[in-house]
Amino acid sequence: MPSDSNQPHFVLVRPQMGENIGAAARAMWNFGLDRMVLVSPRDGWPNPRAVAMASGAGRLLDEAVLATDLPEAVAGDHFVMATTARVRGLTKPVFSPEEAMRQAADRLGRGERVSVLFGPERAGLENEDVARANAIISVPVNPQFPSLNLAQCVLLCGYEWRRATQDVAATRTDMGGTEWASQIEIEKLADHYEDRLDQAGYFFPPEKAPGMQVNLRNLWSRMPLTRADVQMLHGVLRQMVRWKERG
Template sequence: MPSDTPQPDFVLVRPQMGENIGAAARAMWNFGLDRMRLVVPRDGWPNSSAVAMASGAGRVLDEARLMGDVAEAVADCHYVMATTARARGLTKPVLSPERAMQVAAERIAAGEKVAVLFGPERAGLENEDVSKANAIINVPVNPAFPSLNLAQCVLLTGYEWRRAQGGITPERVDMARADWAEQIEVEKLAEHYETRLEDAGFFFPEHKAQGMRTNLRNMWSRMPLTRADVQMLHGVLRQMVRWKERGD
């Protein structure tokens, strides 16, 4: 059975190649989506090429629902969006993928069932398909080359769904088995360097010395140092001092 996680149903309309169905399944499962509906796949269903391409996302294919036409595929849905590069002369809201998945998230949270239509590889959705949708999803691609591969479009939409769920952290630092240095550790490092630089006559001339010390402290405070970094910088300075003393 598909998971109970609230999510839109992705409807592949008349997909032509089993490989693209499998790739779409992988793209869906990358973002935790597992509700696929298939409308009249050209090469029939099940499809061994789709299974081979799915590679780890077979559960999506196992639970995929085979439909006779688009009307049947969306019959139980409250809101339907169609992915297409062209509005095709139909008056409908046209949403970016980001906004579309925000709308999907809002409606699903309110208890509605949402479906997203993806067209066949060669020419995309037909007007009759799009006419059954409440809104259009339009990807801002190069107008000179607007065609997207089926799996690419599924992947992009799945990513925006994940973003709408707050499941993507904009930035992080992988600590690689290290902890951030505490302020006292950075302070001790600054004192170590100031002491050795003082011995070396670095703070000269005297009337600029305090400003140089302040700039040095400011530099340390700007650096995101780990405890390993602090230990290494202490070691660097100790070794340089030993090297100088041996040279003397």
């Protein structure tokens, strides 16, 4: 059974190669999408090549809805968007993938059913297909090479759907099994280094020692140290002192 999440239907219109259908299913499942509709697949359905290419996303193919034509595929929809890289000469709103998925999320939240159309690999959607859509999704690609592979286009829309519906951090730090060092741990590290450097005669001449100590403390405070970093730096200094004493 499809998941309970509220999401758009991705409609593959007259897809030609089973491998591309499978790759599209895999791209959808990467971003938690599992509502696939197939309109008149050229090589029939089911297609073993699609299953092989889908890898772990084979469930989407098992649950894909098969439609004989586009009107049947979108009969229950309230809003339909067509992906295309070509100028169509049709008066329609044109969305970026980002805005399109934001619009989809808003409409789905209001109880509407939304579909996104993807055309066949050779030439994309026909004008007759696009004319049935309420809006166009246009990807800002290189105008000298605008063609996108079917699965690439599905992946791009799936990614924007995820961004529109999930809190995606622009950056994060993987802690690798440790945590940030506390102020007291950094203070003890600074004391350790200051004490050993003082014994080694680093703070010279004496009149410059206070400024040098302040600069050293400032260095530690600027560094985003983890507890593992602090332990390592303590160990480095201890080993250097032992090596010096052995010498």
